[in-house]
Amino acid sequence: MRFLHTMLRVRNLDAALEFYGTLLGLKEVRRRVDEKNRYTLVFLAAPDDAPAAEAALKAGRRDAPVVELTYNWDAEDYGEARFFGHLAYEVDDIYATCERLMKGGVTINRPPRDGVMAFVRSPDKHSIELLQKGEGKPPQEPWKSMQNTGRW
Numbered sequence: 594m595r596f597l598h599t600m601l602r603v604r605n606l607d608a609a610l611e612f613y614g615t616l617l618g619l620k621e622v623r624r625r626v627d628e629k630n631r632y633t634l635v636f637l638a639a640p641d642d643a644p645a646a647e648a649a650l651k652a653g654r655r656d657a658p659v660v661e662l663t664y665n666w667d668a669e670d671y672g673e674a675r676f677f678g679h680l681a682y683e684v685d686d687i688y689a690t691c692e693r694l695m696k697g698g699v700t701i702n703r704p705p706r707d708g709v710m711a712f713v714r715s716p717d718k719h720s721i722e723l724l725q726k727g728e729g730k731p732p733q734e735p736w737k738s739m740q741n742t743g744r745w
């Protein structure tokens with residue numbers, strides 16, 4: 594398992610970029626605009642981490658330490674102080690990891706239906722994103738039929 598990023602929700606992307614970029618000095622290394630789902634993701638790296646983050650992206654990897662700013666275009670009530678979004682970890686086998694967690698009593702909030710991504714929550718309700726290392730696994734049961742449970 595390898596740590597990937599921490600996601601933070603922001604209400605005003607311009608103000609957040611002013612703070613994290615201009616004032617704090619983080620460098621934007623990737624941006625994803627999703628018109629269909631109406632959100633923007635901006636990944637920022639500390640100055641000393643930026644070259645490694647850029648090299649990882651060019652090589653098709655996501656293993657550089659970054660902060661992900663998530664800006665949802667529509668107003669949203671995050672409740673439960675969920676402006677802290679999630680921690681993300683890359684795992685060797687998403688199905689085996691989720692199975693182990695379930696056997697340990699953890700609820701899989703967003704099952705890995707696509708063989709790529711799952712979400713669970715810690716006992717303190719922190720969201721944890723699990724991402725399959727490399728190519729996604731083919732969808733398989735029981736995961737592909739599982740519904741979301743709770744929030745993540």
